[in-house]
Amino acid sequence: MDREIIINKSRFITWLRPVSHREDAMAVVEEARTRYPDASHHCYAYLLGNPASAQAAMNDDGEPSGTAGKPIFNVIQHKGLSDVLVVVIRYFGGVKLGAGGLVRAYAAAAESVLAEVERIEHVPQLEARLEMDFALEQRLRHWVDQHHGKVLDVDYGQRVTLKLSAPLEYLHDLEALCAAEQIVLILI
Numbered sequence: 001m002d003r004e005i006i007i008n009k010s011r012f013i014t015w016l017r018p019v020s021h022r023e024d025a026m027a028v029v030e031e032a033r034t035r036y037p038d039a040s041h042h043c044y045a046y047l048l049g050n051p052a053s054a055q056a057a058m059n060d061d062g063e064p065s066g067t068a069g070k071p072i073f074n075v076i077q078h079k080g081l082s083d084v085l086v087v088v089i090r091y092f093g094g095v096k097l098g099a100g101g102l103v104r105a106y107a108a109a110a111e112s113v114l115a116e117v118e119r120i121e122h123v124p125q126l127e128a129r130l131e132m133d134f135a136l137e138q139r140l141r142h143w144v145d146q147h148h149g150k151v152l153d154v155d156y157g158q159r160v161t162l163k164l165s166a167p168l169e170y171l172h173d174l175e176a177l178c179a180a181e182q183i184v185l186i187l188i
Contacts, residue, residue, distance in 0.1 A: 003112040007105045009093025013039075016113040017085045019046060022055065025085045029059075032087045040092040043106060045073035046085040054082055063090075067102035075110035081117070086110050124168040127152070131161050131184040140164075143177055163188075 001016045015032060019025045025046045032042050045058035058069030072086050088109045097105055132140060137160045144151055149166030166174065178185040 001113050001117065003109070005109055005112055006093070007108065008095040008097055008101070010095065010097065010105065011091040011093065012105060012109040013089040013091075014109045014113045015085075015087040015089070016117060017087075018083055019085045020048065020083050022046075022048065022057070025057070028085055029087055032089055036089045036091075038091075039089045041068065041090040042087060043068035043072065043090065044085060044087040045069050045076055045110075047073070047076050047082045049082055063102055063106075064099055067099050068106045071103045071107040072110040075107055075114055079114050079117075081114065081119070083122070084117075086113065125165045126168045126171050126174075127163070127165045127188040128174065129161060129163050129186045129188060130178065131159050131186075132181070134160055136160075136181055136183060137162065139181065140177075140183065143174070147173065 003014045005012050005014075013036065015028065017028045019028065025044070025048075029042060029044050036042070041061045041063055043059060043061045043063060046056065048055040056073065058073045060066070060068040060070075068088065072088060076084060076086060088106055130140060140162060141151065143149075144164055144166065147166050147170045149164050149170070151162060151164050153163040155161040175185065177183070
C-alpha cells in the first residue's frame with residue numbers, strides 16, 4: 001500500500017509492506033532508494049514478531065535524530081501491528097519544518113497508510129504426525145474440526161498416519177487425547 005501527502009511543499013511518499021525478516025525489510029528500503037534516487041530522505045521503521053518481544057529498527061536517514069524513524073515507529077506501535085515495514089520517502093520542498101514539524105509530518109505520513117491497513121492476526125500453529133489404529137481416525141478428525149485445525153496429509157498403511165496443523169494453544173489437549181487413546185504423537 002502506498003500513499004502520498006504534501007506538507008509545506010515537501011512531498012512524502014509512504015510505503016507499507018509486510019515483512020517477516022530484517023533482510024526483507026532492508027530489501028524494500030533498497031528498492032525505495034533505487035526507485036526514488038533523487039529523494040532527500042528514505043526514512044523507515046519496522047517491527048517484526050510478537051509486539052511484546054519484537055525485533056525493531058528505525059532510521060532517520062539524515063533527518064535530525066529522532067524526527068523521522070521514531071515517529072514512524074511510534075505509529076506502528078500505537079496500531080499494535082507487527083511484521084510490517086513503513087518507508088517514508090521525502091522530497092524537500094524548500095520550507096524547513098523544524099524538529100516538531102518533522103515529527104508531525106513523518107507521523108502523519110505513517111498514519112496515512114497504517115489507518116487503512118487490513119489486519120491479519122497470526123495464530124501460532126503446531127504441526128504433528130500421528131500414528132493410530134483405523135478405528136481412531138474419525139475421532140481424531142473430529143478433534144481437528146473442533147480445535148480449528150487442518151488435516152494436511154493422510155497415509156494408509158498397516159496403521160493410519162495423519163499429519164495435522166492446529167493452533168499451538170491446543171497442544172495440551174492433543175497430548176491428552178493421544179495419551180488416552182494410545183495414539184503416537186510426533187511434533188514436527
